[in-house]
Amino acid sequence: MYIAALQQRRTHRLHQALQLAGLREVDNENLTHRDNVTAKRGAIMPQRYRTKRTWAALLTGLTLSLLAEHHVEAADILVQIAELAPGATLHVALQAADAPTWEPALRVASGTGVTLRLVDVPPGQYALQLFADHNGNGQPDFSRRGIPQEPVGFSGNPPLLRGKPAPRHCSFVHGVTDTQLNIELRQARHAPSFR
Known part of the structure; x- marks a missing residue:
């Protein structure tokens, strides 16, 4: 039975x-x-x-x-900074917030304006790092001690007194609608090493 x-x-x-x-x-x-x-x-x-x-x-x-x-809607992430020096290029790297390091980036974007758009990013928790490339070499320049020589910024605008923050300290939540982030670029001359 x-x-x-x-x-x-x-x-x-x-x-x-x-x-x-x-x-x-x-x-x-x-x-x-x-x-x-x-x-x-x-x-x-x-x-x-x-x-x-x-x-x-x-x-x-x-x-x-x-x-x-499991069909997921994707939306854009708009990154905006207050000002960018003429002739400088803004480089942005997107990383999962739970990643242990910033490398390798999930997405990268670059542009010469004060606003950058990362297109069709699925919902989740992410972190952003960016830098303004003043000399056009496509990578951030560091001093011998590892201090960035070009302005850098991170989502959430964390303090840079202890060096480069981990992605979990810069996390933000991205949903099914566009997310706008205002990030402050800082010249980290007196910060500890970023390397």
Whole structure:
């Protein structure tokens, strides 16, 4: 009796999944005598073939339904700074807030204006680091002691007295709508090493 109840539940779940996928179940129970005779002669047993086909349809339906449920909306992150020196290029790197280091960046962007846009970023918790490239070499310049020679900034505008902050100290939440961040660029001449 317990086994019959389990089979009924399994059949009911199978019917629900197939209806969700828009498919119909192949009848495994109503096999003719001719099908059984063909199976005995060495052909693939119809029950197994039909069961495999049913399970393949079930898995396809479940996969499609899971993909439909996890559709994520992406929005833009707008980074704005107060001012940028003429001829300087602003470089921005996006990182997950729970990452242990800033490398490698999830996304990078650069531009010559005071506003940069990171396009189609999925919702989540992130951190941003940026620097103003005054000499055009595409990378931040450091002194021999590791102090940045060009203005730097981080999301959340943390203090730079103890050096480069970890991504978790610069975190912000990005949702399904555009997020605007105002970041202050700082010349960190008296800060400890960033390397």
